[in-house]
Amino acid sequence: MDAETLFRQQCTSAVGGDGSANAERLVDLVVETYRLQAGKTRATEHRFQRLSHDTDRLKGTLAETTAKLTEQRRLFQIVLDNLPEGLSVFDAEQRLIVCNTRFRQLFGFSADDASSGASMGSLIGKVRGTERVEQKISRLRDASPQGGHIRHREWMMDDGRTIRSVITVLPDGSNISIHADITEDRKAAERIAYLAHHDPLTGLPNRISLRERIDAALLGRKPDEQIALVHLNLDRFKSINNTLGVSAGDKILRQVAERIRMSAGAGNVLARLGSDEFAILQSGRQQPWNVTALADQIRRELSEPFFRGEKAVELSVSMGIAISPQDGTETDVLLKHAGVALSHAKSSGGKGERFFTADMEAQIEARHALEADLRKAVEREEFELHYQPLYDLSQQRICGFEALVRWNHPTRGRVPPLEFIPLAEEVGLVVDIGRWVLRRACRDAVYWPEDIKVAVNVSAIQFTDSDLPGDVAAALEEAGLTAGRLEIEITESVLMENLDEALPILHVLKQRGIRIGMDDFGTGYSSLSYLRRFPFDKIKIDKSFVNGIVEDKEAFAIMRAIILLGDALGMRVTVEGVETAEQMALLRSEACDEIQGYHISPPRPAVEVPYLLSQLPEHERFKAG
Incomplete structure (x- = not known):
């Protein structure tokens, strides 16, 4: 219910x-x-x-x-305390609302120091450092003229750190700040700025810095003041890098820079322009006397040997000098003219200085044109070989020929070797030309009688900038010529500049059956020492020793001593520059092995070699080619 x-x-x-x-x-x-x-x-x-x-x-x-x-x-x-940068927020009364751990770490504040409600003034008073002047102020977008803006400040801390603060001030007066340690960034920026104007190897000003110094010097030049610019270049420094290694070369460059710095003194600007190039800017009066004295001092300083361990390295320097205002009142012009003068110093054999003159520029332009033509000649093979006989005095017959390169320019005509060979060495074309000479000489000699040899001169640069044993082997193989019929002739400079590298190459060539001869014997300082270091097959006495042997008893005595030396060492002796029958008769009486000179024959084109050989009945009939 x-x-x-x-x-x-x-x-x-x-x-x-x-x-x-x-x-x-x-x-x-x-x-x-x-x-x-x-x-x-x-x-x-x-x-x-x-x-x-x-x-x-x-x-x-x-x-x-x-x-x-x-x-x-x-x-x-967690996020706030793990931010990589410091963060702080202050109210309109400049009292701290919130901050993170990084903020306290950057400025060395304790938790009590940077607690909520702390005033900005009290915190600034506890900073162990100095505040820099504000660097930048920019107004916030869409803020009123009396409203917010951004400030940039830096703090140089007592411990060496640099802290940057970016403070965003809001329209009501409160602010939010980001704080960062920029010490490493600042050091990196300073390092980049330094490297932009200095050479990292020597610490010297670089080319950019030198231009700025020249600009300033020319702009501030007084009417009675002259400004000298010296362009320096070490002679054949590349061979040091090739033989000793780049690391050893860098050490020597630092020593070179220090010696030039000491010579230049504090009143001049020294800069490094490139690998082995330097420049000195000298301002003052009494030119060119002051710059001449400076050049003399530098040459003396650099003539002293440099040492790598117990090994002595000898250097020389070439210098080109231009003086403002007579040689130019603009930086580019002054640099160009100093470079032109340097080129003339180098082309004159180096080891000296040249002052710029007005006719040098035309000459350097002609040289550049010749260089361009030489490069084309290498590509087009515009060369030919002439052959000068080597005459055996005991057998009274031609025993070989020396190959001598000739350049037949399409418009210049015959260019003398003394003009283009030094240029080819300077611009690096001698390796290509030397390789061509080897191939051509071997191809020509293969059609000569078997007992006729061919002698080829080899530049010092071919030892450092090419595979000489490989080039020789390729030339012999291509022509089908036996190694015993090829004779390589080198000058003393090959051994002076590249001894450690050249000797192994010479031994390789000799082991392959190629004959090695020392050319221009007696013209250097160390010829006798090199005869002890390497078993040459032949020594060639320079023609300068031949000129007076008939009339000059001292010249004859020197010639006799060299012939006896060669005989004692088991080396054949060839005398160059024999031009008279009297010289030939005297050398035959002294049991000289070979002679070479205009008395036998001047250098002849390859097509005339059969005629020269046919004049001697001892030779077989010339092979058909």
């Missing part, structure tokens, strides 16, 4: 239960009232239940939100 039925029975019993209409209506009214009240009560209970549920849900949401905020705050602090 439900509650409402029970309540009705109770109400009926209470009113007497007589079944009258009035009693029934009264019971219905009371029951209806009960029903309404019970409904309200249930609705209220439902509302309370829903409210309780909503409250529980809100409590859960609040707890979850609180947990999330706590986690976000924790993550924010």
Whole structure:
């Protein structure tokens, strides 16, 4: 029985239960009232239940939100404290709101020093360093004229660090700052700036810096002042790198730079322009006397040997000098004219200085034109070989020929070897020319009688800048010539400049059966010592010793001594420059082995070799080619 039925029975019993209409209506009214009240009560209970549920849900949401905020705050602090740069935030009253660990580390603040509410003034007072003047101020975009802006400041700390602060000032006066240690960046920038104007090997100003110094000197030159520019270049320094190695060469360059620095003194500007090139800028009066004295001092300093361990290295220097205002009032012109003068010093054999003159420029332009033509000549093989006989005095016959290169220019005509061979050595073409001479000489000699040899001169540069044994082997193989018929002639300079590298190459060639001769014997300082170092097959006495042997007893005595020396060492002796029958007869009486000179024959084209050989009945019939 439900509650409402029970309540009705109770109400009926209470009113007497007589079944009258009035009693029934009264019971219905009371029951209806009960029903309404019970409904309200249930609705209220439902509302309370829903409210309780909503409250529980809100409590859960609040707890979850609180947990999330706590986690976000924790993550924010982790991120803040692990930023690579310092961060600080100050309010409008310039009191610290928040900062990170890196901020405290950069400035050496403790946690108490940089706590919330600390004033900016108190923190600045605790910085162990000096604040630089603000470097840059820029206004914030979209800010009012009285509003926000950005400031850049630097702090030079007592421990040597440099800290940069970028401060963003907001319109209300508060600010957010980023702080970074830029010490290494600043050092790197300074290093880059230094290297942009200095040579890293010697520490001297470089070409860029020299131009700036020349610009300044010319701009500030007084009417009675002269400015001298000296362009220096070490003679044949490349051979040192090739023989001793680049590392040893760099050490010697540093020593060279120090010696020139000491000679130049503090009043002049010394710069390194390239590998073995330097320049000195000298300002003052009394030119050219002052710069001449400077050049003399430098030459003396560099003439003293340089040592690598116990090995002595000797150097010489060439110098070109231009003086302003007479040689130019612009930097480019002065540099150009000093370079032109240097080129003339180098082409004159080096080991000296040359002052710029007006006619030098025309000469250097002609030289450049000759160089361009020489490069074309190498490509087009515009050369030919002439052959000068080597005459055996005991057998009274031609025993060989020396190959001498000639250049037949299409418009210049015959260019003398003394003009183009030094140029070819200077610009690096002598290797290609020397390789061509070897091939051509071997191809020509293969058609000569078997007992006729061919002698080829080899430059010192071919020992350092090419594979000489490989070139010789290729020439012999291509022509089909036996090694014993080829004779390589070298001058003393080959051994003076490249002894450690040249000797092994000479031994390789000799082991292959190729004959080795020393040319121009007696003209150098160390010829005798080299005869002890290497077993030459032949020594050639320079023609300067021949001129006076008939009339001059001393010249004859020297010639006789050299012939006896060659005989004692088992080396054949060839005398160059024999031009008279008297000279030939005297040399035959002294048992000289070979002679060479115009008395026998001047150099002849290859096509005339058969004619020269045919004049001697001892020779076989010339081979057809």
